[in-house]
Amino acid sequence: MAKLKIRIFPDPDLRVKADKVESVGQAEKDLLADMALTMYLSQGVGLAATQVGISKSLVVIDVGDGLIKLVNPIITKKEGAQVSEEGCLSVPGECIKIKRAKIVVVNFLNEDGEPSRIKGEGLFAKAVQHELDHLSGKLIIDYLNPIKKLLTRTKSCRRI
Ligand code: NI
Numbered sequence: 001m002a003k004l005k006i007r008i009f010p011d012p013d014l015r016v017k018a019d020k021v022e023s024v025g026q027a028e029k030d031l032l033a034d035m036a037l038t039m040y041l042s043q044g045v046g047l048a049a050t051q052v053g054i055s056k057s058l059v060v061i062d063v064g065d066g067l068i069k070l071v072n073p074i075i076t077k078k079e080g081a082q083v084s085e086e087g088c089l090s091v092p093g094e095c096i097k098i099k100r101a102k103i104v105v106v107n108f109l110n111e112d113g114e115p116s117r118i119k120g121e122g123l124f125a126k127a128v129q130h131e132l133d134h135l136s137g138k139l140i141i142d143y144l145n146p147i148k149k150l151l152t153r154t155k156s157c158r159r160i
Pocket of ligand 1: 087088089090130134159160
């Protein structure tokens with residue numbers, strides 16, 4: 001396993017839309033393992049492949065309940081709302097208040113290529129929505145209201 005280099009805003013790699021993974025092989029397994037290591041070493045709770053310069057639909061998340069690896073994740077259901085501050089490993093020093101669904105259902109392939117589904121809420125749901133944004137080239141700063149910019153920023157929050 002190797003630690004990967006996390007791209008930092010305004011690196012153009014962060015704006016690339018990830019391609020769907022056609023088949024999950026050893027390369028994807030190795031990459032997911034490297035992404036997980038990178039996430040842990042960086043003390044984040046989630047990481048998307050586009051953050052390490054790879055345009056594949058791969059995500060790792062661990063909000064404290066164990067590591068989850070997602071291939072081709074798609075949110076199939078959203079419920080409720082939560083508003084909280086989010087940080088991002090690719091946007092150091094920024095914490096931005098973002099409204100997200102409170103509960104999500106995600107369809108994905110696991111690292112063995114098997115169709116899977118998970119339902120989660122709270123921080124996990126927030127992390128899933130944050131990482132799916134990454135896979136479509138969207139960053140937390142895109143949520144900033146320019147007028148309220150200074151009011152909504154604070155210094156400490158979880159980095160996803
Ligand atoms: Ni992020």
